[in-house]
Amino acid sequence: LLNSDRSFTANQSLTVYDNTGGVLTPFGVINKGEKYAIISYLGDWIQIDFSGRIGYIYGPAVTVGFSPNDKYFKVLEDIVTIYDNSSGSLVPVGYLTKGQVYPRVSDFGDWHKIQLSNKYGYIWKAATAVVSNPYIANENRSSVKFGNILFKALQNLSVYDTSSGSLISFGEINMNQTYRAISEYGSDWLKIDFSGRIGYVYKPATEVTYISKTIFLDPGHGGHDSGAADGGYLEKNINLSVAKKVKSILTGRGYTVIMSREDDTYLDLYERAGKANQLNADIFVSIHTNSAGKSSSPVNGIESYYYEYDPEYPSKINVDMHNNPERVSRSITLTKIIQEKLISYTGATNRGVDGASFAVIRESKMPATLIELGFITNNNERQKLVSNSYQDTLARAIADGIVEYLKHY
Ligand SMILES: [Zn+2]
Known part of the structure; x- marks a missing residue:
């Protein structure tokens, strides 16, 4: 058995169990704050190599860390700021809200690097969790780009996310920029794919052209x-x-x-x-x-x-x-x-x-x-x-x- 590229940190003191006899037999303890590599998951349990012996610890009692290959994260806090660091210092440029699942461009130390419009944004990792199955009920993963609507921004336009139930601006389209929309949404909104995230812009502030498919x-x-x-x-x-x-x-x-x-x-x-x-x-x-x-x-x-x-x-x-x-x-x-x-x-x-x-x-x-x-x-x-x-x-x-x-x- 080999360790995966993922590890966890114990949130509390943890018992390590052996289950080879068909019952859980404790044989070790991991102290709070200790970090261990994960071999695999078994329902709520995590399989580890504990001093050369295969053991199981209770998954909900640990924080699983990000592996460099993780493609998504989930937001744990109510509001998490997206920072832009292209100016050399961290400038807040938007928010993610609790429960959102968002794609990553890459790992960046303590940060997730994400794509935001035509630049990168950074999200503090500690406010997020690993998502093992990011494909559930989340609008913000679509990479599909189609729709027969081109629109030109008649003014600087905010791009809104509605997945939290309220409109949260997470990006901006500059005046006179042209974008391709996914579809119309009601009479007043255009649904767009804004660099891999579904967003909505206010249609009356745009000039719409219908193109052929x-x-x-x-x-x-x-x-x-x-x-x-x-x-x-x-x-x-x-x-x-x-x-x-x-x-x-x-x-x-x-x-x-x-x-x-x-x-x-x-x-x-x-x-x-x-x-x-x-x-x-x-x-x-x-x-x-x-x-x-x-x-x-x-x-x-x-x-x-x-x-x-x-x-x-x-x-x-x-x-x-x-x-x-x-x-x-x-x-x-x-x-x-x-x-x-x-x-x-x-x-x-x-x-x-x-x-x-x-x-x-x-x-x-x-x-x-x-x-x-x-x-x-x-x-x-x-x-x-x-x-x-x-x-x-x-x-x-x-x-x-x-x-x-x-x-x-
Ligand atoms: Zn054929």
Whole structure:
């Protein structure tokens, strides 16, 4: 057993127990104020190496310290000041309130370094605690940046946090600066992502412009990677043909559409997601054609996937993504809407929607879906899939689904 990079400080004198006999047998004492490394947690208990013997101490009686890798902290005091030290001295620039969970940029001695607007802020560590699971009921973690609203500040604008139940200013947008909002909030407010923290600005003090959404289409496979194949037809060509049709419909409706590939070229899965992330696209739609092993298989129909965390396939370039509940729920909505349209437009067998950890929908940072248009291995369905008119129908369904989804967000 190895110590983790985390330690605790005893808040009181602590008994160390051995549980190898199935009962807790005290065998040592840790004095108040002493610091020990943690091996692991076991419910309320913390496993430690106490002089070469594995022991357990009662977790609530200790203060767990921050490890350099901790990404979040929780505020313990009613009001905790955020300081800016860019001038060389500590200047208060905002507050966090009790119960807030906030992301860290890094450890900074006795301080947490946080991102605040385009500069750093510092929070006194002693007023905070480690959060083992920061993904609960806290609005201030979203890294999703989308929304079709650009606004220009007509005056210096305060950015407010409402998570404590009252408006607390935590940042400022200077006059004439332009920002992209996440959404409108009621008639008077704009919801924004202010450097990783959700905030609200007063809309009447802004000039709002509505911009078109950016849709990223990813026709699966390409180049030497044909995908599924049957009856002389290749998946990669069906995917590309349908994606191009979707693009043309959406472009005609004023949307910005970018494709991972416009021709028969090969890209790996990470390049596809990476391109979409770099563009900060609003949604990611991957288009594939299914197969069921052998040719002439009776299996047919349409199915779609949204991202679901699978510990066997951890993210490589987008480690925080599965922890973003907003993105996950939007992905499910997007997937369901498109699937519904596909079924109603084509009359194909509805194989439903499901969660999966496919790389493209895992590594893309925006709401994402992966569509399987039908089975190339089913004779009937293949005949349709390669026909221009059926591809038009599929494309109309996908485009209409995307447009309907974007109405909600
Ligand atoms: Zn495929």
